[in-house]
Amino acid sequence: MDLPNIALNKPTKQSSDFDSSLTSDRAVDGNHNPYNIVRRCAHVAVYNKPSLDWWQVDLQQTFLIQTVSITNRRDSYYDRLTNFSVEVHTSDPTINNNSGLQLCYWHEGKVGDGLTVDLPCAVNTIGRYVRIVKYSPGIRPLMLCEVEVRGTLLHKTYGGMDLPNIALNKPTKQNSNDDWSKSSDWAVDGSHSTNAEVRNVELNNKPWLDWWQVDLRQIFLVLTVSITNRWDCCPDRLTNFTVEVHTFDPTTSNNSGPQLCYWHKDTVGSGLTVDLPCAVNTIGRYVRIVKYSSGDKPLMLCEVEVRGTLLCNTFGDASVVFSRQSTGAREPDYIIASHENIGKLDCANMCLREASCNGFNFRSPSVSAVSCELLIGALDPIKNVSWDVYTICRFQCPSELAHEPPPSGARDFLQQAQVPVLHCPAVNPTEHLWDELGRRVRQRQREPNNVAELALALQQEWQNIP
Structure with missing residues (x-):
């Protein structure tokens, strides 16, 4: 092409x-x-x-x-x-x-x-x-x-498809309201009006820190965040801000897994929209825009759009497929990080965010005690009745599932959608998946000639894997 x-x-x-x-x-x-x-x-x-x-x-x-x-x-x-x-x-x-x-x-x-x-x-x-x-x-x-x-x-770099605005009409929060009519949800209502007399989000309560956030409801690989500034007055308020992506809600979790998507150091032009590309592998559920030391120039947003690709959900809100490798055992030698008092799904998501993680040790969470240990390398656990060892697979959703959240029974949902459940091998699960995709792409009648063709070929071959 x-x-x-x-x-x-x-x-x-x-x-x-x-x-x-x-x-x-x-x-x-x-x-x-x-x-x-x-x-x-x-x-x-x-x-x-x-x-x-x-x-x-x-x-x-x-x-x-x-x-x-x-x-x-x-x-x-x-x-x-x-x-x-x-x-x-x-x-x-x-x-x-x-x-x-x-x-x-x-x-x-x-x-x-x-x-x-x-x-x-x-x-x-x-x-x-x-x-x-x-x-x-x-x-x-x-x-x-x-x-x-x-x-x-x-917005079309994944399989040649135009990705939708995944923030549209999703739940939002902000640290304060300038008045009752300027609520946080106005920034995701789909209106790009830049006249603040009729729409804006304005924050004035905390002069040292202003923030606004949207809950995407599921975990995404976030690609871009687009922000529209006001034009009628005070456009210089949208300046020197960061775009963050969190795995968990930062308003309720002290360990929300923050990742920096983009730091915009200067002012967005009057009435303009900026498309901000996130850093590679920015993964999470909550997108937060933060302005530090705002003083008498509070954060103001007329519209925020987020684009990305859904990571498959197979266990509640988890964005991974994981399976128990060993019961009553623990891998002691390949620990790359540990976390206190978090649940199994949270531990799996922490592993997802580490590119090298291929499994985790887990035990029932308790206050001030490590319950999650992220692992790398070949797993050879030893007996420990308090722990279990899990292996993990990561993959992105088939495109037709990208907009439909799973029902309470995730496996039932996959069966209804005729999507086979991926059973993880014990070691390096992603390597097997990429090997299979690579073989299929090389066997195509016409090999891809550029990045766009390669992305499309991967998307198509993903659908063909039994």
Whole structure:
């Protein structure tokens, strides 16, 4: 599957214009003519900014960027396109000093006369703004005849499907209300109105800490959190905040398993929406937005959307499949973490959050006593009547189950949905699953050529595993 050019006719800017005909939009008009004599290239002014020339395009949505292709001029001065970087930013670097800069590619040396170079981005380069920067241009300003960007929409990077807003109309909380009409649930009602006279969440009770949170009701791999700011007044209130994801409700648990999804250091523009990509493997049920030292500028949110993929539920709220390997025994040698006074399902979820964990020791919880020990490696437990040893499997739900919570009888639900229960092997359960998926993908008539095709192939082959 050939990915489309997502930069075509999108809004552009550059550090300066050579003249009124060589504007920044020339580089995304779809014309690959490299002869600048017909005025088809973007050209930064000579001598205008000798320390830095730049050109950028706003993709208008957040993408996983794979390649950036650049066509150089042919008729003369082709050596001006030399020693430049391709950057990807989460927010507009012309208005935000902390725009989430990521280096896609550094091109050292010249691009050939009239040639096009296809530059692969670093793995997991995610953002909305693609910027080409030439440092110390002197009398050789930046010139681009055409720029093409290819990637996959961040919300569609799992199996090519547009993921729904999993926060919509879910239960919410906040640390206080500015007044009775500005309740926390307004931020997940699906309305993107940015006029605070009719809708907003405003917090004023704790000047040192403001927070708002949503309960997703199940455990998800959280990919993005999108936040809309108000426009009519005081947009500078949405600034310097963190997005956290918790396994358990932080209002009732001192050990809620917090993970940092994203730290937004600067102000979100008036009436704008920012798409914030979470760190890799951010897993949890509660999404919380926190603003520290808010003072007289309380946290305000007009809308919050969360996108991610459901982790399969097979035992109540547990997001794992686990099975008892040994009764009345304990593995003493491969403990990587321990937790006091938590239940079996909580222990399984703690194991899920540790990439290397493949099992756990568990005993009945009691105050101030360790009841959960996370394990790694080959399990060879010894007799201990107080403990049991469990092995664990992790996997994501088939897509058709992603929006339907299981009934009280989880195994009955799986049987009704014709989904076979995965029985965990004793050692390294995920390795067997990935081996099977890998074999099936390699045996396909046409192997995947890019990340999007691979994601789709994995999704399809998952459905075919008996």
